[in-house]
Structure formats: structure tokens, C-alpha cells
Amino acid sequence: MNTEEYNTCIDLHSDKVYRFILKNIHDKEIAKDIIQDSYEKMWINHKNIDFAKSKTYLFTTAYHTMIDLIRKNNKKEDLNNVEEEIFSQSGQYSDLKEILNKAMNFLPEDQRAVIMLRDYEGYSYEEIGEITSLNESQVKVYIYRARMFLKQYIGKMELVI
Amino acid sequence: MKISRDNYEIFFVDYIDGKLSHNDMAELMIFLSQNPDLASELENFELISIEPVKISFDEKNKLKEIPYKAIIINNDNFDEICIKKIEGDLNHSESIEFEKYLLKHPDKEKDYTLYTKTKLTPDCSIEYENKLSLKKYNLSVHNKKWLYASMSVAASVIIILYFYFSPFNNNIKVKPKYIAENKKNNTDIKHSKKANKSKDILLHKDNISIANNEDIKTEKTDNKKEILHARNTKNIKPTIDNNIKSADVHREYYKTDMIETKSIKLLAYKITDSDLPALSLKRVPKIVTQYKQKKEEPKTLAVIAKSQITKMFLNRKSKVDFNYNKLTFWNIADALVNSISKLTDNKMKLENTYNSKGELETFAFSTEKITMSKKVKNK
Numbered sequence: 001m002n003t004e005e006y007n008t009c010i011d012l013h014s015d016k017v018y019r020f021i022l023k024n025i026h027d028k029e030i031a032k033d034i035i036q037d038s039y040e041k042m043w044i045n046h047k048n049i050d051f052a053k054s055k056t057y058l059f060t061t062a063y064h065t066m067i068d069l070i071r072k073n074n075k076k077e078d079l080n081n082v083e084e085e086i087f088s089q090s091g092q093y094s095d096l097k098e099i100l101n102k103a104m105n106f107l108p109e110d111q112r113a114v115i116m117l118r119d120y121e122g123y124s125y126e127e128i129g130e131i132t133s134l135n136e137s138q139v140k141v142y143i144y145r146a147r148m149f150l151k152q153y154i155g156k157m158e159l160v161i
Numbered sequence: 162m163k164i165s166r167d168n169y170e171i172f173f174v175d176y177i178d179g180k181l182s183h184n185d186m187a188e189l190m191i192f193l194s195q196n197p198d199l200a201s202e203l204e205n206f207e208l209i210s211i212e213p214v215k216i217s218f219d220e221k222n223k224l225k226e227i228p229y230k231a232i233i234i235n236n237d238n239f240d241e242i243c244i245k246k247i248e249g250d251l252n253h254s255e256s257i258e259f260e261k262y263l264l265k266h267p268d269k270e271k272d273y274t275l276y277t278k279t280k281l282t283p284d285c286s287i288e289y290e291n292k293l294s295l296k297k298y299n300l301s302v303h304n305k306k307w308l309y310a311s312m313s314v315a316a317s318v319i320i321i322l323y324f325y326f327s328p329f330n331n332n333i334k335v336k337p338k339y340i341a342e343n344k345k346n347n348t349d350i351k352h353s354k355k356a357n358k359s360k361d362i363l364l365h366k367d368n369i370s371i372a373n374n375e376d377i378k379t380e381k382t383d384n385k386k387e388i389l390h391a392r393n394t395k396n397i398k399p400t401i402d403n404n405i406k407s408a409d410v411h412r413e414y415y416k417t418d419m420i421e422t423k424s425i426k427l428l429a430y431k432i433t434d435s436d437l438p439a440l441s442l443k444r445v446p447k448i449v450t451q452y453k454q455k456k457e458e459p460k461t462l463a464v465i466a467k468s469q470i471t472k473m474f475l476n477r478k479s480k481v482d483f484n485y486n487k488l489t490f491w492n493i494a495d496a497l498v499n500s501i502s503k504l505t506d507n508k509m510k511l512e513n514t515y516n517s518k519g520e521l522e523t524f525a526f527s528t529e530k531i532t533m534s535k536k537v538k539n540k
Contacts, residue, residue, distance in 0.1 A: 007296045018289035032291065039295045096278055104281075118248075119281035147244050150279035151272070 005051040006043060013055050014039070017062050020116055023101075024066055024109065034069070038062040059121070060131045063113055070109045096154075103153040107146055114139055115146040164192040166199070173203055234262045239269060243276040309505045316501050320494060320511070320526055324535055420453045498526075 001009070014035060022031040038061040042049065049057050104112055114132060117123045125136045125143075132139070164172050164185075172189050175181045181189065193200040232255050234242050245251050246259055263270055425448060495511050502509040513524045525534035 003297050003299045010292050010295045014289040014292055014295065015285075015287070016283075019283060019287045022287060023284075032289070035289060036291075036295065043297060097282070097284075100279070100281060116281065120283040143248065144241065144244050147247065147276060147279045148240060151240075151275045154275050154278055 001046045001049045001051045001054060003046075005054070006046050009042070009051070009054045009058070010039065013058050016055075016121060017058050020059070020113075020120060021062055021066050023104070023116060023120075024070070024112060026105075030069065034062055034065050037065055056127065056131060059117070063131055064133075067109060067113070099154060099157050100150065103150050106153070107149060110134075111142045111146040111149075114142040115150075118143055164188055166196065169196075169199055176203070232258050234259060239272070240276075243273050246273075247276055247280060309501075313501050313505050313507065313509075316497055317526075320498070321533070323490070323494075324524065324526070324533075422451050422453065424449050424451065 017038065018031060018035050021034050022028065025031050025034070038058055041061050042054070042058060104116075107115070110132065114128055114134075117128045117131060123131070125139045128134070128139045129136050134142070169192065172181065172185065172192075176186070176189060193203065232242070242251070242255075242259055246256065251259060263273060491511075491513065498509050498511045501507075507528055509526075509528045511524070511526055514522045516522050521537045523534055523536050525532065527533070
């Protein structure tokens with residue numbers, strides 16, 4: 001990959017990677033730092049990276065950096081530990097996206113990342129496995145569990161509302 | 162068929178495979194006896210054998226035609242089938258079966274609808290703003306050479322213009338150190354009848370701090386014999402101490418981090434005034450200069466940065482400026498010339514020479530092809 005291709009990669013993929021990281025981290029500054037670190041690593045190895053695989057390389061690097069950070073900060077929450085009364089608000093949830101964004105926070109980081117890669121970027125199971133260092137079966141299992149959880153969450157919200 | 166030299170090979174193969182009839186076998190033997198060269202060929206033919214290699218084809222199942230089996234959807238696997246449907250993992254026939262199932266079980270439609278809502282959509286309003294800061298730019302080799310050549314020319318022009326247009330002088334302005342003293346003598350403090358109305362003469366034993374243009378301030382002590390007090394300042398004129406050598410000037414000039422204190426100490430004395438016979442002063446005050454380290458004041462980031470930049474230039478072991486604590490034009494010019502020299506692989510130098518007084522005499526700028534020097538007129 002030459003310099004021009006590297007700059008093209010920035011134009012094409014920086015928004016997607018940033019969106020992916022931000023949805024996981026919920027911190028703009030940290031997300032920006034991760035993006036910068038990922039692109040710096042890409043630049044260091046740019047001569048060895050094929051332009052066609054640059055997106056996967058980028059997502060892989062950003063994902064691993066993000067996961068390390070999340071596990072370091074230990075920000076996992078379990079829906080079962082959260083009481084339902086928290087979600088009953090005076091105002092109604094009119095936006096499904098809002099509900100889903102909230103629900104995503106309760107997913108484990110690997111399930112969240114996997115389902116985002118599947119729905120946001122349309123990666124195949126194999127590609128997701130390559131990015132997240134999981135095998136195809138594990139990816140399918142994570143997606144299955146994530147969808148089950150989101151469906152239950154939405155169902156509970158509808159009951160509350 | 163009769164065996165001949167045109168078709169014997171067929172019989173040979175059949176012979177090795179053991180497929181020759183009794184009659185053909187006899188006929189072959191007769192033929193071989195009549196053709197001994199072919200008999201040896203048959204012997205060699207028998208020696209050649211290839212053992213079978215154990216290789217198996219692993220993907221047999223993919224080639225097999227699997228008879229169609231309708232998927233069985235029930236409460237146990239309904240969630241899994243729903244997710245497969247959303248993920249697009251059901252084939253055409255399975256999708257049809259699934260839709261049939263939903264028609265038969267309308268209560269399951271709601272669950273399937275919830276599953277369809279779990280499909281995330283990206284928020285395209287989120288954009289990374291600092292793309293420009295990530296981008297890299299390369300100068301081509303041709304552009305690099307042009308750039309460095311331009312920089313060299315520009316730097317040379319600036320240096321040449323400075324040489325010819327800036328006023329060079331060696332004024333090392335030294336703050337005059339005013340010392341309170343008597344009209345006549347630097348070291349002796351005399352008591353004059355005309356000027357001094359008071360007869361009290363006090364000589365202070367302790368150090369007296371003297372700053373520029375300040376009058377001497379003393380404190381009274383109990384010991385009148387040893388205290389000399391100059392009340393009438395009319396007789397005391399500040400004068401410049403011309404006895405300070407040039408070396409002293411340089412040392413004091415750069416010691417900006419030191420506090421200078423001058424003290425009057427009694428080292429020797431003599432009686433110079435007959436009006437004071439009672440006093441047996443035998444000591445004469447002498448001015449002693451002492452330097453103490455300034456207390457470091459809290460530094461701001463800008464101050465620290467400035468000092469680091471100054472050190473960076475001064476650490477180049479520049480010989481262009483004897484002022485070792487202050488960043489001057491020569492330091493910057495020398496650093497610039499060195500940088501350009503390294504970038505362009507041209508040997509460029511900036512050299513100065515000084516006289517014994519530390520005054521700039523000549524300066525020279527030299528490259529591989531050109532050398533320029535100029536003498537400086539000193540005042």
C-alpha cells in the first residue's frame with residue numbers, strides 16, 4: 001500500500017471504524033485516540049498491507065485496542081443485575097434505536113463487537129472471526145446470544161411501556 | 162491371432178496379467194524362442210511394477226446428492242430458526258417452511274417481529290473529524306532536491322544580507338557598578354570638615370548591601386568606637402569603578418542567575434583626619450564582591466521551553482559567541498547552517514574570530530565552492 005492508498009483508506013474507512021469504536025466505548029476522546037493509534041500502526045506497516053485488506057486490518061487493530069481498554073477498565077454490566085424499574089420512565093421510548101443503543105450497553109464486549117460488525121459493516125462470519133480472533137462457530141454463537149438478549153430486552157421494554 | 166513382431170506387446174500384457182489361454186501361452190513361448198531379443202524385453206517388462214498409493218478423496222459428501230428433508234420447526238428451535246432467517250442462513254426451501262410455520266402459528270409472529278427489530282443500523286451522522294491529521298504526504302525525490310536547494314539559497318541570502326546590512330559593534334554594555342566612595346580615595350573613607358556637619362563617625366561592622374545608585378544605608382550599633390556613619394552624602398559621589406578588568410565584566414555579565422552583594426569589610430585602617438584624634442581607627446574598609454545563587458522562581462512552561470531551546474543551540478559547541486548563557490543570532494545562524502549542511506550534504510561552515518578583548522574581528526561563511534569573509538570595524 002502506498003501513501004496515496006493509505007490516505008484513501010482514511011477517507012473510506014475512518015468514519016466506519018470511529019463509529020464502531022464509539023458505539024462500544026461511548027467516549028469520543030478515547031475513540032479518537034484508538035483511531036489514531038490504529039492508523040499509525042497501519043502506517044508503520046503500510047508497505048506490507050494490501051490495500052484490499054486494509055479495512056479488515058484497520059478493524060482488527062482497532063478492535064483489539066478497544067477490547068484491551070475495555071477489559072482494563074472492566075465495564076461489563078449484566079441486565080439481570082439491573083432492576084426493571086430503572087427503565088420505567090415517565091416519558092415513553094419512542095425510538096427503537098434508543099432502546100437498542102441502551103440494550104447494547106448490557107452486552108458483553110465481544111458479543112457487542114461481533115453483532116456490530118455483522119449489522120454495521122456486513123462482514124461475514126469468517127471475516128468477523130478474522131477480526132476478533134474467533135472461529136466461525138464462536139461468531140455464530142455470539143450473534144445468536146446477542147440477538148436473543150436484544151429481543152428479550154425489547155420485549156421487556158414493551159411490557160414496561 | 163498369430164503372434165508377430167507387430168502385435169507381440171498385446172500378448173506380453175496379457176501374459177503378465179495372466180489372461181493368456183493355454184494355446185496362446187504355447188504360441189508365445191515358440192515366438193519368444195524365435196525372437197530372443199523380445200524375450201529379454203519381456204523379462205524387463207515383468208520387473209516393472211508400481212505399488213498402489215493410499216490416497217482417499219475427502220470431499221465425497223459434497224458431491225453426493227442429499228435427498229431433501231424438510232426442517233422441523235418447534236418451540237425448542239424456533240428462536241434459532243428466527244435468527245437464522247434474519248442472518249440469511251436459511252435456504253429457499255427452509256424459508257418457505259418457516260413462513261408456513263408462522264402462518265400456522267400466528268402467536269409466534271410477534272416473537273419473529275421482535276427478532277427483526279434486533280437488526281442494527283449504523284448511525285451515519287457519526288463522522289471522524291480529524292482525517293487530515295491522519296494523512297501522510299510524501300515529497301518526490303525531484304521535489305526534495307528542489308526544496309533543499311531553495312532552502313540553501315534562501316539561507317545563504319539571509320546570511321549575506323545580514324553580514325552587509327546589520328550594524329556590527331562590540332558594545333558589551335556593562336552596567337556601571339556604582340560604589341559609594343569618598344571624593345579622593347576609592348578605598349579610604351575620609352571625614353571632611355566642610356561637608357560633614359556631624360562629628361559622629363560610625364563604622365558598621367556588618368555587611369552592607371549596595372545596589373546601583375543607592376546611598377549607603379547603615380544601622381546604628383551600640384559600639385560607638387567601631388561605627389562610622391556618613392550622614393552628609395554631598396561629599397560622596399558615585400563613581401564608576403574603572404579598575405574592574407574586562408574578564409570581571411564578562412563573568413558578571415553572564416551571571417544572571419546570581420545575586421551580587423558588595424560588602425564593606427574592615428581589612429586595614431589608618432588615621433587620616435586630625436580632627437579625630439580620639440579615634441584610633443586602624444582599619445580601612447574595602448569593598449568585597451560576593452555572589453550568591455539566586456533562589457529559583459517557579460518556572461512557567463514557556464520559560465522552560467525557552468531555556469531548553471537555548472541549551473539546544475548552545476550545546477552545538479558553537480564558537481561564534483562567547484556569551485555562553487544567552488542565545489544570540491550567531492547561535493541560531495550556526496545551527497541553521499549546520500542543519501542545511503546535513504540536509505543537502507554540502508559542507509557549509511560559519512566561523513568567527515575574536516580578538517583578545519573578546520571583540521568580534523572577522524566572520525566567514527564557507528561552502529565547498531565559495532568562501533566569504535568580512536572584517537568588523539570595532540568602536
